[in-house]
Amino acid sequence: MWALRSLLRSVAGRAMSQGPARRQRPPKDPLRHLRTREKRGPSWGPGGPNTVYLQVVAAGDRDAGAALYVFSEYNRYLFNCGEGVQRLMQEHKLKVARLDNIFLTRMHWSNVGGLCGMILTLKETGLPKCVLSGPPQLEKYIEAIKIFSGPLKGIELAVRPHSAPEYKDETMTVHQVPIYSEQRCGKHRLSTSPERPLGSLSPEQSSDSGSTENEQHLPDGNGININRKRDGRDPSLVVAFVCKLHVKKGNFLVLKAKDMGLPVGTAAIAPIIAAVKDGKSIIYEGKEILPEELCTPPDPGVAFIVVECPDEGFIQPICENATFKRYQGKDDTPVALVVHIAPESVLLDSRYQQWMERFGPDTQHLILNENCASVHNLRSHKIQTQLNLIHPDIFPLLTSSQSKEEGPTLCVPTVQGECLLKYQLRPRREWQRDTVITCNPDEFIAEALELTNFQESVQEYRRNMQSSPVPAEKKSQYPEIIFLGTGSAIPMKIRNVSSTLVNLSPDKALLLDCGEGTFGQLCRHYGDQVDRVLGTLAAVFVSHLHADHHTGLLNILLQRERALVSLGKPFHPLLVVAPTQLRAWLQQYHNQCQEVLHHVSMIPAKCLQKGAEVNNPTVEKLIRLLLKACDLEEFQTCLVRHCKHAFGCALVHTSGWKVVYSGDTMPCEALVQMGKDATLLIHEATLEDGLEEEAVEKTHSTTSQAIGVGMRMNAEFIMLNHFSQRYAKIPLFSPDFNEKVGIAFDHMKVHFGDFPTIPKLIPPLKALFADDIEEMVERREKRELRLVRAALLSQDGESQQKRAHTEELQSPQSKKVRAW
Ligand SMILES: [Zn+2]
Ligand SMILES: [Zn+2]
Numbered sequence: 001m002w003a004l005r006s007l008l009r010s011v012a013g014r015a016m017s018q019g020p021a022r023r024q025r026p027p028k029d030p031l032r033h034l035r036t037r038e039k040r041g042p043s044w045g046p047g048g049p050n051t052v053y054l055q056v057v058a059a060g061d062r063d064a065g066a067a068l069y070v071f072s073e074y075n076r077y078l079f080n081c082g083e084g085v086q087r088l089m090q091e092h093k094l095k096v097a098r099l100d101n102i103f104l105t106r107m108h109w110s111n112v113g114g115l116c117g118m119i120l121t122l123k124e125t126g127l128p129k130c131v132l133s134g135p136p137q138l139e140k141y142i143e144a145i146k147i148f149s150g151p152l153k154g155i156e157l158a159v160r161p162h163s164a165p166e167y168k169d170e171t172m173t174v175h176q177v178p179i180y181s182e183q184r185c186g187k188h189r190l191s192t193s194p195e196r197p198l199g200s201l202s203p204e205q206s207s208d209s210g211s212t213e214n215e216q217h218l219p220d221g222n223g224i225n226i227n228r229k230r231d232g233r234d235p236s237l238v239v240a241f242v243c244k245l246h247v248k249k250g251n252f253l254v255l256k257a258k259d260m261g262l263p264v265g266t267a268a269i270a271p272i273i274a275a276v277k278d279g280k281s282i283i284y285e286g287k288e289i290l291p292e293e294l295c296t297p298p299d300p301g302v303a304f305i306v307v308e309c310p311d312e313g314f315i316q317p318i319c320e321n322a323t324f325k326r327y328q329g330k331d332d333t334p335v336a337l338v339v340h341i342a343p344e345s346v347l348l349d350s351r352y353q354q355w356m357e358r359f360g361p362d363t364q365h366l367i368l369n370e371n372c373a374s375v376h377n378l379r380s381h382k383i384q385t386q387l388n389l390i391h392p393d394i395f396p397l398l399t400s401s402q403s404k405e406e407g408p409t410l411c412v413p414t415v416q417g418e419c420l421l422k423y424q425l426r427p428r429r430e431w432q433r434d435t436v437i438t439c440n441p442d443e444f445i446a447e448a449l450e451l452t453n454f455q456e457s458v459q460e461y462r463r464n465m466q467s468s469p470v471p472a473e474k475k476s477q478y479p480e481i482i483f484l485g486t487g488s489a490i491p492m493k494i495r496n497v498s499s500t501l502v503n504l505s506p507d508k509a510l511l512l513d514c515g516e517g518t519f520g521q522l523c524r525h526y527g528d529q530v531d532r533v534l535g536t537l538a539a540v541f542v543s544h545l546h547a548d549h550h551t552g553l554l555n556i557l558l559q560r561e562r563a564l565v566s567l568g569k570p571f572h573p574l575l576v577v578a579p580t581q582l583r584a585w586l587q588q589y590h591n592q593c594q595e596v597l598h599h600v601s602m603i604p605a606k607c608l609q610k611g612a613e614v615n616n617p618t619v620e621k622l623i624r625l626l627l628k629a630c631d632l633e634e635f636q637t638c639l640v641r642h643c644k645h646a647f648g649c650a651l652v653h654t655s656g657w658k659v660v661y662s663g664d665t666m667p668c669e670a671l672v673q674m675g676k677d678a679t680l681l682i683h684e685a686t687l688e689d690g691l692e693e694e695a696v697e698k699t700h701s702t703t704s705q706a707i708g709v710g711m712r713m714n715a716e717f718i719m720l721n722h723f724s725q726r727y728a729k730i731p732l733f734s735p736d737f738n739e740k741v742g743i744a745f746d747h748m749k750v751h752f753g754d755f756p757t758i759p760k761l762i763p764p765l766k767a768l769f770a771d772d773i774e775e776m777v778e779r780r781e782k783r784e785l786r787l788v789r790a791a792l793l794s795q796d797g798e799s800q801q802k803r804a805h806t807e808e809l810q811s812p813q814s815k816k817v818r819a820w
Contacts, residue, residue: 048248049073049171053424053432054304054337057088059372059417063523065110066341066368066417068306069094070243074170077101079241079306080341083113083555084491084517086121088376091493092420097125101167103174104134105308105341106238107141107593109555116145116551117516120818121490123155133176134239136161137232137592144588147581148545150819162239173244177323181236183313233592238314240307242323244333245425249277250295257294261285302425303333308341315346319355328358335359337423339366347410356412364431365410368417375400375439376419377524379493383729384747385441386448390458390764394757396749399527400439454767461760468756478505479657480751481680483744484521486721488664488686488700489548489820491517494728495746497548500682500721501533502651502659509533510630511540511556512649512661512682518552519559525747531563538629542578542605543663544646548820550582554589557599573601575626577637579645580604601625605647608637610674631655638674640665642699643819650674657752660715664722664820666696667705672712679752681715682744684722686820688732690780698820704736711740717755719744730769732776733762 049072057078060066065082069089076098078085089096099122104111115132119142122130132138139159146152160167162176252273258264262272262284275282276291279298283289305327309318318324326332338359346352347367356365375381380398387395415421415431422432448454480503487495497515501522504510511518523530537560542550557574564571576582583602590597603622607614614620626635634652639645642664648671650660660675662668662683675681685707686700695702701709703720710718721744723731731743742750742758743765750758766773 048246052426053422056417056421059374060368063520064376072171079103080111081114081118082110084520085114086118087491100130102132103241107135107137129156131158133160140592147585175242177240179238179317181313238308242305244303245301247301248299250298302336304337306339309346315352335363337364341368343369365414372417374418378437382444385444398524457764457767483748485515486744487725488722492725507536508538509536513549514552515548516551519555534560534563535567539575576600577603605637638670640668667709675713678715681710681718685720686724689734703734707736729772
């Protein structure tokens with residue numbers, strides 16, 4: 001029994017370890033996608049898809065903006081792509097490989113915040129083209145992403161603005177419906193187009209102008225040109241999507257046709273099949289045969305609608321919209337489902353409720369909003385529950401939003417969104433709950449307790465600790481370091497990307513980097529306390545402009561403003577220490593999406609380098625403010641060895657402690673000098689020992705290199721983080737590990753007093769992740785064997801050796817992916 005379980009576990013572990021590390025797979029044929037499409041090219045026309053379902057990726061809770069995945073055997077679509085959506089799709093195995101259409105309902109962070117990461121990932125999967133539909137500002141937004149992503153070679157990105165003709169593929173026809181808020185005034189007025197002056201159009205014209213006949217006949221590119229004039233931020237615009245499935249023709253009943261004496265198996269049957277499938281009667285040997293005698297009934301082309309109503313200002317325009325009215329009448333295609341991305345306040349409005357009811361009793365309604373309590377990041381909850389068994393303070397339990405009060409009672413069939421909830425449109429229209437996530441902590445605990453040696457090693461470590469208690473003077477509560485994201489490159493189910501919160505005192509905090517999903521991590525860590533924490537945030541340090549270090553910043557800025565309002569605290573800009581290039585990205589986002597520039601007081605990271613001359617009185621003032629706001633004696637930066645404009649930093653507190661953060665870097669002498677005698681060094685250790693060449697190629701450090709830097713710095717303690725996602729749960733240990741080194745996990749909470757404890761946690765950690773470690777060791781051994789073989793072959797000459805080396809570099813593991 002035990003052997004079987006262990007076998008199953010190791011198989012499961014294998015499957016898992018293959019999951020996230022897409023680098024391990026052989027490189028994909030970049031044209032594969034195109035070829036498949038060509039193969040099935042002309043055949044899709046008459047068929048219509050057999051299987052179509054919608055699935056909730058994110059239910060619209062505070063830490064997961066609403067997003068929807070739509071699947072057919074031909075196509076995959078995503079509706080909205082907020083921060084963390086890609087991470088959820090990875091965790092729940094919703095394939096991005098054929099995701100060539102993304103629909104966005106508006107230019108707001110909760111809808112577009114995850115787009116940068118998603119595009120980079122789609123590019124890596126070899127997807128040749130992705131089309132983004134929605135507000136015309138998307139075009140500029142893509143340009144803005146290129147500020148930090150580079151030119152995005154290899155993937156063609158196209159924007160299909162709402163004024164473009166309807167879109168049609170193998171599965172459905174999609175019609176974009178622009179909706180303009182009544183509140184197109186005040187401070188946003190300047191950004192609206194002169195073509196659409198406020199109030200000069202009737203509601204019908206202004207709310208449905210994108211669907212006029214003549215625009216539908218415009219060739220593809222023209223829609224984009226029309227909208228050129230409408231560049232610039234426009235918070236009054238949302239775009240709804242009406243999606244009509246193609247009719248699925250009935251199946252030809254071969255046996256019945258045989259019985260009736262039809263020429264089955266000969267060429268003469270083809271026109272007969274075509275006719276009856278088209279619903280036409282045929283005359284065969286003078287006898288009329290009706291289509292229903294030879295075919296199963298066709299499946300009608302039902303529609304579904306995705307509509308966002310962000311606030312009350314959009315209610316009237318939605319209610320009066322002519323396109324929607326057509327679908328509420330009897331004439332047009334029946335609507336199977338309406339997906340409402342709308343806050344509770346909108347759903348409570350009687351006008352909106354009446355509009356919902358007008359679709360009739362046969363239409364289902366799916367609600368995605370802040371009231372949808374659903375665990376999304378299941379694996380994160382699981383690992384934290386298990387780590388918590390090892391040390392309850394260092395690995396605190398995550399909070400999960402409790403189910404809130406029932407939404408308003410409506411006269412129409414309404415369902416609240418939950419992560420992975422499905423509505424199937426074909427073959428049968430029905431809700432499917434079998435995939436919906438249930439989070440059962442008792443199960444996670446039981447699983448951990450069953451592991452060989454786990455309980456024993458936890459007890460052993462506790463006995464150890466009792467015999468050497470931590471001295472009282474070390475037990476100070478501040479600073480408190482909370483690792484929010486400890487993985488590199490791409491947000492994954494177990495490790496999110498870079499971010500570390502430093503709580504300097506009860507009312508002062510600072511973030512070291514701010515990768516995608518940082519706000520979500522804060523929510524899961526602090527629950528209802530998250531606003532209080534945002535209220536204490538005094539500064540953010542952005543080490544460099546790789547997406548895994550800064551794309552969570554905008555949400556922190558936006559959520560902090562909301563938090564300050566709800567706390568009744570005065571608003572003041574957040575101090576951001578960053579490479580100056582960050583400003584261009586913020587400016588573009590500000591121009592195209594939401595106003596953010598007033599949220600930031602930026603201090604160029606280079607101005608905090610030792611000996612830097614700051615001739616700008618504003619920056620000087622901001623630096624003084626920074627030190628005061630964080631109670632710091634010194635905030636120093638230095639250039640590190642990574643990409644251009646990459647920095648590390650050292651913080652010296654007025655009470656004497658010193659925390660040093662490496663950002664991403666190869667072993668760096670400047671960092672060693674700046675960090676001399678640090679109390680704590682937080683250093684990246686992206687790769688395991690033995691991968692030094694890959695580390696150089698990617699300008700990162702190996703475990704032992706990171707430890708070496710800490711030792712030369714004479715750091716009192718070293719925490720390693722920024723692990724390659726191939727080490728999903730735990731990195732490989734190196735012989736250089738000593739009593740001064742710890743491994744960071746997401747949500748780990750560390751005080752200086754924990755330094756003696758942390759290395760002692762390693763045996764229980766090794767027991768908890770034994771299978772994963774075994775797997776990684778196996779991989780390492782195989783790699784070493786390959787190298788030995790290559791070395792032996794090299795006796796034939798240097799050229800051979802060179803080739804072996806190249807092979808190693810080109811092995812799937814080291815396949816060059818996103819810069820991180
Ligand atoms: Zn990185
Ligand atoms: Zn980087």
